[in-house]
Amino acid sequence: MKRGFQIVSKYKNQGIKLPKRATQNSAGYDFASAVDMTLPSIWKLNFLKVLWAIHHQDQLTDDQITAAKKVLKPYLIPTGIKAYMQPNEVLIIANRSSNPLKRGMILPNGIGVIDSDYYNNPSNEGEIFVQMVNFGIRDRKIHKGDRIGQGIFMPYLIADHEIKPKAKRQSGFGSTGK
Numbered sequence: 001m002k003r004g005f006q007i008v009s010k011y012k013n014q015g016i017k018l019p020k021r022a023t024q025n026s027a028g029y030d031f032a033s034a035v036d037m038t039l040p041s042i043w044k045l046n047f048l049k050v051l052w053a054i055h056h057q058d059q060l061t062d063d064q065i066t067a068a069k070k071v072l073k074p075y076l077i078p079t080g081i082k083a084y085m086q087p088n089e090v091l092i093i094a095n096r097s098s099n100p101l102k103r104g105m106i107l108p109n110g111i112g113v114i115d116s117d118y119y120n121n122p123s124n125e126g127e128i129f130v131q132m133v134n135f136g137i138r139d140r141k142i143h144k145g146d147r148i149g150q151g152i153f154m155p156y157l158i159a160d161h162e163i164k165p166k167a168k169r170q171s172g173f174g175s176t177g178k
C-alpha cells in the first residue's frame with residue numbers, strides 16, 4: 001500500500017465515495033463535499049458599507065462585526081476522506097479551474113498542503129477539508145457529492161541544513177502554533 005484514500009470513521013456507511021480521476025491522464029483525484037451546505041456570498045455583508053466605515057474610521061456596530069466575521073471567514077468543506085502516502089510525499093489540494101469561472105469559488109489558501117503525518121492524527125483522524133470562499137454575488141448551495149477540488153500526490157525534497165524535526169502532528173489548521 002503506497003498511497004491512497006480511505007473514508008473517515010464518522011462517515012462510514014454514508015455513501016461517501018473515494019476520490020477518482022476523471023480521465024485517463026488527469027493528474028488530480030476529484031474530491032467531493034461530504035455534506036449539503038451553503039457558502040454565503042462575501043457580498044452579502046454589504047461590503048461597500050463596511051469598507052466605507054473602515055475608510056472613514058467609523059465605529060462598526062457589533063452586528064456588522066458579527067456579520068463580517070461570519071461571511072468573510074473561509075468555510076471548511078468536509079470531504080469525509082483521509083489520505084495515506086509515503087513519508088516523502090504530499091497531497092496538494094488544488095481548486096477546479098471551473099470553480100472561479102462558473103461558481104465564484106476560490107481557495108483562500110491558494111493550495112492546500114496535506115502532510116503524510118496528518119493521516120490518522122488523534123484530533124480528526126486526518127479528515128481532509130477544502131477551504132472555500134464564495135466571491136459570487138449569490139449564496140451557493142453545495143450538495144453532498146458535488147466535486148469541489150482535486151488532490152495531486154507529489155514527492156517533496158528536504159533541505160541540506162535540516163535537523164530532522166521530532167514533533168508528531170496532532171491535528172491541522174494551526175496545530176503547530178502561530
Ligand SMILES: O=c1ccn([C@H]2C[C@H](O)[C@@H](COP(=O)(O)OP(=O)(O)OP(=O)(O)O)O2)c(=O)[nH]1
Nearest residue numbers: 112113114115118128129172173174175176177
Ligand atoms: O486545505 C487544507 C490544508 C490543510 N489541511 C490539513 C492537512 C494538513 O496536513 C494540515 C496542516 O496544514 P498546513 O500546514 O498547511 O496548515 P498550518 O496552518 O501550518 O497548520 P499546522 O500548524 O497544523 O501545520 O491541515 C486540510 O485538510 N486542508
Ligand SMILES: [Mg+2]
Nearest residue numbers: 173174175176
Ligand atoms: Mg503547517
